[in-house]
Amino acid sequence: MKIGYDVVGNIAILKFSRDAKLKDKKEIAWRFLKEHRQVTTALEKVGKFSGRLRTQKTRWLAGEKTKEALYRENGCEFRFNVESCYFSPRLSEERKSLSEIVKPDERVLIMFGGVAPFAIVIAKKMKEKSGRKGGGGKVVSVELGRECNKYALHNVRRNKLQEIVEVVQGNVRRVIGNGKKISEEFDRIVMARPQLKDSFLDVAFSVIKKGGIIHYYGFCKEDELQDMKKLIIEESRKASRRVRILKVSRAGDIGPYRWRYRVDFKVLG
Ligand SMILES: C[S@@+](CC[C@H](N)C(=O)[O-])C[C@H]1O[C@@H](n2cnc3c(N)ncnc32)[C@H](O)[C@@H]1O
Numbered sequence: 001m002k003i004g005y006d007v008v009g010n011i012a013i014l015k016f017s018r019d020a021k022l023k024d025k026k027e028i029a030w031r032f033l034k035e036h037r038q039v040t041t042a043l044e045k046v047g048k049f050s051g052r053l054r055t056q057k058t059r060w061l062a063g064e065k066t067k068e069a070l071y072r073e074n075g076c077e078f079r080f081n082v083e084s085c086y087f088s089p090r091l092s093e094e095r096k097s098l099s100e101i102v103k104p105d106e107r108v109l110i111m112f113g114g115v116a117p118f119a120i121v122i123a124k125k126m127k128e129k130s131g132r133k134g135g136g137g138k139v140v141s142v143e144l145g146r147e148c149n150k151y152a153l154h155n156v157r158r159n160k161l162q163e164i165v166e167v168v169q170g171n172v173r174r175v176i177g178n179g180k181k182i183s184e185e186f187d188r189i190v191m192a193r194p195q196l197k198d199s200f201l202d203v204a205f206s207v208i209k210k211g212g213i214i215h216y217y218g219f220c221k222e223d224e225l226q227d228m229k230k231l232i233i234e235e236s237r238k239a240s241r242r243v244r245i246l247k248v249s250r251a252g253d254i255g256p257y258r259w260r261y262r263v264d265f266k267v268l269g
Contacts, residue, residue: 003028008089009071011082012039013058029062040064043082053145054086054194073117074099076124076159080115080151087115091192094251094262098190098215099125104135106187109207111172111200113141116152116165118190123164140182142168142175177206185209191216195254199231205239208267213246216263219254225261232265242268 001024004015012032016025029042043058058067067083073092080087095118102108104126110118119141126137143149149169156165168175168182175181189204191214204214218228229245236243247264254260 001028005032006089007036007039008069008082008087009078010039010064011041011043011067011069012036013043013045013056013082014061015045026061033063041066043067049086049195052194052196053084053148055084055145056082056086058083074121074124076117076120076155078115078117078120078151078155079158080155081147084147085115085145085151086148086194087117090252091117095121098122102126102137102188104130104137106137107184108137108139109176109182109186109189109204110139110141110192111176111189111204112192112194113143113148113152113167114145114192115148116141116143116155116167118192119152119165119167120155120159120161122190123161124159126164127161137164138166139164140166140168140186142170142172142182144169144171172200172203176203182207185212187212189214193217195219199235201232201235202239205236205241205267208241210267210269212267214243214265214267216265217251218261218263219258220261221257222259228261228263232263236267244268 006013025044032042033039041064042062044061046057046059049056067081069080069082071078074096099122102122113119119139123139126135143152152167156162185207187209189208191204208214220228243265245265249262251260251262
């Protein structure tokens with residue numbers, strides 16, 4: 001039987017074909033635990049990531065009865081519930097690559113922050129680069145889900161980054177912008193977008209500094225990439241800003257012939 005899986009720390013999330021029988025799934029799950037000693041719980045993925053919070057339903061199959069993961073990546077630790085919080089271990093290389101380009105004195109905004117993995121990996125690197133004096137930089141992570149936010153706060157403390165990372169709960173449309181809770185300008189904005197129609201680019205344009213950089217994540221087929229670039233240019237015009245696209249890179253596959261792309265662009269004025 002063909003199975004796919006994701007391992008997040010102590011938890012494996014197994015994906016079976018539709019016709020798989022429960023008895024067979026349990027047997028495979030127990031075998032999986034035997035073969036992967038660091039994994040102590042096996043869950044079954046039931047359905048896709050859905051809704052605004054991008055949560056997924058899971059069912060317990062074998063091992064310890066928990067849905068709370070403890071996961072390590074890029075020298076950081078994260079605790080979260082795999083069912084009530086979106087988390088993708090497949091984005092770890094993205095987080096690493098961004099953490100390497102951020103300078104220690106930058107003000108960085110993470111939109112759609114989840115349990116704060118982007119904010120924490122970036123802030124940890126900023127701290128390492130700045131030495132004991134500190135670089136004066138700051139990272140603000142904004143997330144809609146209350147449960148996610150609870151874990152985000154815990155994870156910031158767990159990684160001892162309270163001085164650099166601020167976690168804000170709320171809809172990016174309601175909390176970011178002139179006259180709102182987050183109205184200061186940023187050197188860099190990471191838009192780790194959910195797969196929703198809204199581009200949220202107008203929100204980012206309202207708080208990016210002149211000369212600042214936006215990392216925009218979008219989902220499409222390769223031959224639709226031009227449309228994504230066009231959308232960025234159109235939205236920049238609507239916001240009376242000028243942009244220059246610096247780089248487009250693939251940040252993982254999301255289905256047959258569909259990719260998650262990262263478009264890096266500079267806001268010139
Ligand atoms: C694709 S995930 C990214 C999560 C995180 N950056 C990560 O890599 O684990 C999208 C996240 O955006 C949040 N979200 C969706 N719409 C939002 C909105 N309007 N404002 C703030 N957060 C939102 C969801 O709750 C979800 O946690």
